Amino acid sequence: MTLFPPLNYLYFFIFLFALAVIDFNLVHYASLQVKRLELAVEKFFFILKLRFEIWQIKHGFMDKKFERMAAEIIKECRPDATD
Numbered sequence: 001m002t003l004f005p006p007l008n009y010l011y012f013f014i015f016l017f018a019l020a021v022i023d024f025n026l027v028h029y030a031s032l033q034v035k036r037l038e039l040a041v042e043k044f045f046f047i048l049k050l051r052f053e054i055w056q057i058k059h060g061f062m063d064k065k066f067e068r069m070a071a072e073i074i075k076e077c078r079p080d081a082t083d
Contacts (some may be wrong), residue, residue, distance in 0.1 A: 043077060050074050 019029050050070050057067040 045073060048079055050077075 016026075050073055053062065054067060054070050054074075056062045057064060057070070
């Protein structure tokens, strides 16, 4: 057991930094994974907003003509939909 446990993780991050210097594809891969996560979070909030708008339409707070359009957008954004 060391006096400073976070120093154990320092070697891991030094190793990752060395890999990134040697092979820059690792940096690109990490960047793509972060972007993918950002898009997933944005998509979640977008679908949540659409579902709230559908609820507002069904309860008379908004015009009914947008209900079908919002339902189609949600159907397109489902994860099991294929491109």
